[in-house]
Amino acid sequence: MSDLSSFPITKRWPPKNPEAIQLYSLPTPNGVKIAIALEELGLAYDAHRIDFSTNEQKSPEFVSLNPNGRIPAIIDPNGPDGKPIGLFESGAILVYLAEKTGKLIPADAHGRYETLAWVMFQMGGIGPMFGQFGHFFKFAADKVANNSYPMERYRDESQRLLSILEARLEGRSWLMGEDYTIADITTFPWVEGARKFYGAADVLDYASFPNVLGWVDRALARPAVKIGMDVPAKP
Structure with a gap:
């Protein structure tokens, strides 16, 4: 043991x-x-x-x-x-x-490094920018009521990042094509979080990103995702 x-x-x-x-x-x-x-x-x-x-x-x-x-x-x-x-x-x-x-993760070196690039894209872009947007949009709205700049800055950057995902997902089921990888797992929870937890689908104009929405819905339909999205469960 x-x-x-x-x-x-x-x-x-x-x-x-x-x-x-x-x-x-x-x-x-x-x-x-x-x-x-x-x-x-x-x-x-x-x-x-x-x-x-x-x-x-x-x-x-x-x-x-x-x-x-x-x-x-x-x-x-x-x-x-x-x-x-x-x-x-x-x-x-x-x-x-x-x-x-x-x-x-792909076994071949080319696919592996491309996957890692998309993982880093989430770690350095999607996560921090969506997190800052959510902070000012949902949790600190009263503190910036007289200054719209913080929310607008992170809203615009979040939309820019969504547009990159939208282009990448054109004609693809997943970020790496037909293979579901850690690049998808690290990214879609943030996009879903902005929609569900922050309640920001309209503010971020999710309707303009149909490829992204389809991708998130495909991920959410996976049995492992349905379980993992609620772990650890509330006591």
Whole structure:
């Protein structure tokens, strides 16, 4: 049996199955990526809910695994060379899981690097820009009531990024063509989050991006996605 006692986080969130991947997360656009990937890959995992309302992501136990104090994070008891490994940052975790299993990423070098480029596009563009838009649109509207610039800036940048996805998805089922990959898993939760959680479909003019909407709906119809979008579930 794997010994995960060297990871302080396991003291606060004990593993149910020490042989399974330990997932520390919440159903946010970043958090659900890893649950979806784990479901798609059929990997056993324990899901531990990190409660933002009590700042559990800032606790010493959580920060011991992710110094940045953000979800998601994982411990794989069967990491490289059979040794446990702890990882944070959703993009890094997705790449790790894809390479661990040889799935959700092309085997050829050309396809692999192209997939990674789209993963980085989400990490450096979609995530930060959509997140800032959502902050000013939904959570800080009262603070910028007399200054529309912050919301408009991030709205316009989010629309620009959507237009890039729209062009990429022309004639394609997925970002890499016919193959569903970690590039899709890392990106569509943010687009769906802006539509569902931020309630911003009209403000971002989603109707102008039919390729994007079709792509998100195809992803949401996948059985693994239906499960992963609600992991970890509310107690």
